[in-house]
Amino acid sequence: MAVETVNEAAVPVLSHYIDATEVAVAPEATGPVYNPATGKVIVRVPRGGQAEVDAAVASAKAAFPAWRDMPLIARSNIFFNFRALMYEHREDLARLITRDHGKTFPDALAEVLRGIETIDFACGLPVHLSGLNTPNVSTKVDTSTLRVPLGVTAAITPFNFPVMVPTWIYPMALMAGNTVILKPSSHTPGATQLQAELWTQAGGPKGTFNVVYGGKEAVKALVEHKDVKAIQFVGSTAVGRYVFEEGTKRGKRVGSYTSAKNAMLVLPDADLDNVADAAVASGFGSAGERCMAQTMMIAVGDTADQLRPKILERIAKLKIADGMEPGADMGPIYSTEHRESIIKWIGIGEAEGAELVVDGRTFVGPNPDGFFLGVTLFDHVTPAMKIYQEEIFGPVFSIVRAKTYEEGLALINGHKYANGTAIFTTNGGAARRFKLEVDVPMIGINLPIPVPAGFMSFSGAKDSSFGDLPMRGEDGVRFWTQQKLITERWPEPGKQGPLSLVFPGNS
Ligand code: NAD
Secondary structure (H helix, E strand, O other), rough: OOOOOOOHHHHHOOOOEEEOOEOOOOOOEEEEEEEEOEEEEEEEOOOOOOHHHHHHHHHHHHHHHHHEEEEEEEHHHHHHHHHHHHHHHHHHHHHHHHHHHHHHHHHHHHHEEEEEEEEHHHHOOHHOOOOOEEEEEEEEEEEEEEEEEEEEEEEOOOOOOOOOOHHHHHHHOOOOOEEEEEEEOOOOOOHHHHHHHHHHHHHOOOOOEOOOOOOOOHHHHHOOOOEEEEEEEEHHHHHHHHHHHHHHHHEEEEEOOOOEEEEEEEEOOHHHHHHHHHHHHHHHHHHHHOOOOEEEEEOOOOOHHHHHHHHHHHHHOOEEOOOOOOOOOOOOOHHHHHHHHHHHHHHHHHOOOOOEEEEEEHOOOOOOOOOOOOOOOEEEEEEOHHHOOHHHHOOOEEEEEOOOHHHHHHHHHHOOOOEEEEEOOOHHHHHHHHHHHHOEEEEEEEOOOOOOOOOOOEEEEEEEEOOOOEEEEHHHHHHEEEEEEEEEEOOOOOOOOOOOOOOOOOO
């Protein structure tokens, strides 16, 4: 596959965004970003490291005291402005997502709107930051709680949701009064610059929201920087574990939300047309590059035999094309290297003895230079196979067969990943049982991609998450603040009791 590298000097270069200023970078210190639908280099992204992280942290540190002390309503008004600007520019953001990632334009637009849900939540910050006050916990003694921001914080985000995942993080950190450095994926950086500019346009003070581009070196600099107090990371388990271990070792608060292998459990009483729709939408939407999508089906009894023709019928109708093309259901894979990795996984599945029902490798894309791949369906996948155990993160869907509900549940509960799962059934009792018995925190019932709304908490478990607190929602408020407990007494002059050395009690 030819990846165009000619005329790179003419390609625009992104700038870091530090102290509300675009920091220009020489083309030699940048890497290419490809449009996966054409294979062409469309922009160059800086490879930031220690120096850029140091500059961003210094800016964020200087901005912190005034941002922390800003009246809450004034801070909230900036979020209302920002929300309006993000909505106004939703299609611009979506076009940049499609250009860099390859997902279809309607899917990119939906991602932007899901991200805005978290900004909606941040607009209500005066309510979310309220503390509690308990009078008379002892004689004339009152106790109250208050939540204060942590200081300079960081967001490290993956390629697959260039707007939604960052907006699940930085608005929450900012609303709580922290300042932020966002380090997005270098594969899909295009929509980041616009978000930072809109923040400044909304009235966000300089230094509150900084962007540093880069890879391993920039992440290491953030993880090791003594002035970075908290980090939320979203990406693969290998990197998330490193960020969590190295960050917490240095006293930082870290939440890493990582890889997944989600399975839908299908009971024989399910509405099988709904299940087939769900399997195809979930397995192949966004080219299978969604961490909450169900990429496996555990079909109980003989449901797999009934479902297979329904799934094949739907696959035959899929249109795989440039994500900007009207009617496209699926775009290309985001990078040529990732496409090669998925192709390798298909070969592994075949060698392991899974039945290759549809082979995506045979698909011929609309542009030979694009990173296109067809959809793949495996049947008779078993837990002993690597394609069952590991995340593939591409348009590869597996059918696993189980004799009973209990066997299917045990498979889900035995997996090392636990991000999302779903049950498909018309039996309310079975669904209720599943909610209580399944060892996965985010659960769908007759829904394939059970991502909670942007104002609610979000977190996996096991190898899909590191750290105690979920992101977003009220848990996000707890993550981005330190709680203080104040115990106070206001004795009337001259009316104090006698001096006592006894430990204070409750009278
Ligand atoms: P990734 O781990 O490769 O990259 C994530 C971030 O880490 C990026 O900013 C990247 O630049 C940086 N990075 C990459 N390699 C690094 C290294 N060696 N050292 C330090 N930093 C490094 O992940 P990705 O490929 O961008 O995203 C896909 C993964 O993210 C999948 O595993 C997917 O399941 C996961 N994901 C999880 C969630 C969730 O909420 N649990 C959401 C989206 C994606």
